[in-house]
Structures are given as structure tokens and as C-alpha cells.
Amino acid sequence: MLKDFFMGLSQNQFLNSTAKKYGLKMGAQSVVAGTNIEEAIKSIKELNAHGISCTVDNLGEFVFKKEEATAAKEQILEVIEAIHKNNVDAHISLKPTQLGLDIDYYFCLENLREIVDKANTYDIFVNFDMEDYGHLKPSFDLLDELSMEYNNVGTVIQAYFFEAGENLEKYKNYRLRIVKGAYKEPEQYAYQDKKDIDKNFIKLIEWHLLNGKFTSIATHDHRIINHVKDFVKKNDIPKDKFEFQMLYGFRKDLQLKLANEGYNFCTYVPFGNDWYGYFMRRLAERPQNLNLVAKQVFNK
Numbered sequence: 672m673l674k675d676f677f678m679g680l681s682q683n684q685f686l687n688s689t690a691k692k693y694g695l696k697m698g699a700q701s702v703v704a705g706t707n708i709e710e711a712i713k714s715i716k717e718l719n720a721h722g723i724s725c726t727v728d729n730l731g732e733f734v735f736k737k738e739e740a741t742a743a744k745e746q747i748l749e750v751i752e753a754i755h756k757n758n759v760d761a762h763i764s765l766k767p768t769q770l771g772l773d774i775d776y777y778f779c780l781e782n783l784r785e786i787v788d789k790a791n792t793y794d795i796f797v798n799f800d801m802e803d804y805g806h807l808k809p810s811f812d813l814l815d816e817l818s819m820e821y822n823n824v825g826t827v828i829q830a831y832f833f834e835a836g837e838n839l840e841k842y843k844n845y846r847l848r849i850v851k852g853a854y855k856e857p858e859q860y861a862y863q864d865k866k867d868i869d870k871n872f873i874k875l876i877e878w879h880l881l882n883g884k885f886t887s888i889a890t891h892d893h894r895i896i897n898h899v900k901d902f903v904k905k906n907d908i909p910k911d912k913f914e915f916q917m918l919y920g921f922r923k924d925l926q927l928k929l930a931n932e933g934y935n936f937c938t939y940v941p942f943g944n945d946w947y948g949y950f951m952r953r954l955a956e957r958p959q960n961l962n963l964v965a966k967q968v969f970n971k
């Protein structure tokens with residue numbers, strides 16, 4: 672019930688554009704690393720100091736105007752410049768819809784090409800985050816086109832999709848982030864039961880660890896993390912073949928613990944004014960995250 676409620680809110684375009692005007696509110700400041708590049712770089716430096724690398728997401732979605740997509744591209748180019756200038760250990764995560772996928776495929780492709788090209792000159796990796804099922808195929812198409820020219824690109828496999836295994840095999844030579852999946856998807860395309868999703872998630876992670884290029888295991892689920900730790904040990908998988916990833920602000924103790932244990936660890940650092948949809952999806956995933964909101968409201 673609560674999941675559906677917050678998922679509904681995440682897709683409300685009126686609330687999304689209203690939220691942009693008011694800065695970080697409702698507890699979002701615990702899970703969003705500021706509204707501008709300077710604040711994001713400061714957070715990245717703090718995480719780097721603990722041996723944690725970062726993937727930076729200049730938040731944005733619901734982009735239906737070319738001017739907005741162009742502005743998002745310019746901001747991401749600035750982030751790439753800032754990563755290079757500050758010499759921080761970070762790469763880029765972006766959403767194709769933010770760069771105009773819902774406006775025009777080729778317009779989006781050109782925006783992405785500019786970003787990937789600039790990142791490539793600085794040897795910075797660019798991850799195409801995966802969104803809902805309707806954007807899955809065009810996002811893979813964008814990746815296919817750009818990977819003919821560049822090798823600093825990769826993407827995400829969402830374990831709740833029935834076709835996830837097929838996509839994993841097809842993209843095994845890419846650096847891949849494997850996740851459970853964050854959107855509400857119809858029964859004909861995706862597992863609905865948590866147990867089925869978890870089972871497939873483990874299956875995909877194990878397969879990519881054994882057969883793939885580099886695996887980012889993105890989860891806050893300690894049971895999955897412990898399973899992966901045992902699996903890599905049993906199968907002699909070297910630590911430079913994989914990393915754990917978590918979102919900024921979540922399970923900070925566990926993030927530090929894993930980094931201190933010598934595992935590669937990468938924190939997903941979202942920043943910017945367009946925090947609303949991201950924040951609502953986090954509440955939908957785990958209504959206990961409302962505790963974060965309560966703490967922010969009462970700790971003023």
C-alpha cells in the first residue's frame with residue numbers, strides 16, 4: 672500500500688516541479704548530497720577520504736522539453752570537468768530520459784555522445800541507469816550505438832525483469848551494475864514477489880562474477896552482501912573484478928565496514944534540485960526510510 676502510494680507520488684509531475692523550487696526538503700538532505708556541484712564534490716572528497724569511490728548522478732527526470740535536456744547535458748559536462756579538476760575518484764551515472772529520450776531518440780543520442788566523449792577524454796566511466804520497462808529497449812539501443820565508438824560506457828541489469836538473464840549474457844563484456852529494480856512493473860514483464868526477485872538477483876550476480884567483465888553489486892541487503900562475500904571466496908574471484916554499491920546516506924556504517932574490509936566500494940551520490948522523484952522512490956522501496964524524514968523534521 673505505502674509502496675504504491677509513494678510510487679504514485681514519485682510520478683506526480685506537478686509535485687516534482689514544485690519541489691524543484693524549494694530546495695532540499697522533507698528529509699531529502701540526508702540522501703541527496705546537496706543542490707550544486709560544489710556541495711557534491713565536497714561529499715565525494717569526504718567519501719574518497721574513507722577509500723570509497725563515487726558515482727555521481729545530477730538528478731533529473733520528467734524531461735519533455737529540449738531546453739531542459741540540453742541544460743541537463745551542460746550540467747553533466749560541468750560535473751565531468753569538476754571530477755577531473757578536483758582529481759576525485761568518481762564516475763557518472765545518468766538517466767537517458769533526462770537527456771531527452773522521451774523527446775527524440777536521436778536528440779538524446781547526440782546529447783549522450785557529447786557526454787561520453789568528454790568523459791572519455793578524462794578516462795571517466797559513464798553508467799546509463801535503467802528506468803522503467805518502457806525505456807529498457809531504447810536505453811540498450813543507445814548503449815549499443817555508443818559502445819561502437821567508446822568503451823567507457825556500461826549499464827544496469829534489473830533482476831525483477833524476466834529478460835534480465837538474457838540481457839546479462841548479451842552485455843557480459845560490459846561493466847554492469849546489477850540491482851533488484853526500483854520501478855513498479857507489470858506482471859507480464861517482471862517478477863512481483865520479493866523472494867523471486869532476490870533469487871534471480873543472486874543468480875545474475877553469480878553468473879556475471881564468473882563470466883562477466885566487472886560487476887557492481889548494488890544493494891543495501893546485508894543477506895545478499897554476505898552471500899556474495901562467501902561466493903567470491905569459494906570461487907577465488909579477485910577483489911578487482913567487483914565492487915559493492917549503495918546509495919548516499921543509506922547504511923553508512925555498513926558502507927564504511929565493507930570499505931575497511933578491503934572490498935571495492937562505490938557510493939551513488941545524487942545531487943541537484945530535481946530530487947523529488949528519486950526521494951519518493953526511496954520511500955516506496957522502504958517505508959522505514961520515513962524515519963529519515965522524521966529525524967530531519969524534528970532535529971531542526
Ligand code: FAD
Pocket residue numbers: 799800801802827829850851852853854889890891892893916917918921922938939956957
Ligand atoms: P531491499 O530489497 O530494499 O531490502 C532488503 C533488506 O535489506 C531489507 O529487508 C532490510 O533487511 C535490509 N535493508 C535495506 N535497506 C536498508 C536500510 N536502509 N537500512 C537497514 N537495512 C536495510 N534501480 C533501478 O531500477 N535502476 C537503477 O539504475 C538503479 N541503480 C541503483 C544504484 C545503486 C547504487 C543502488 C544501491 C540501487 C539502485 N537501484 C536502481 C535501486 C534498486 O533497484 C533497489 O530498488 C534498491 O536498491 C532497494 O533494494 P535493495 O537491494 O537495496 O534491498
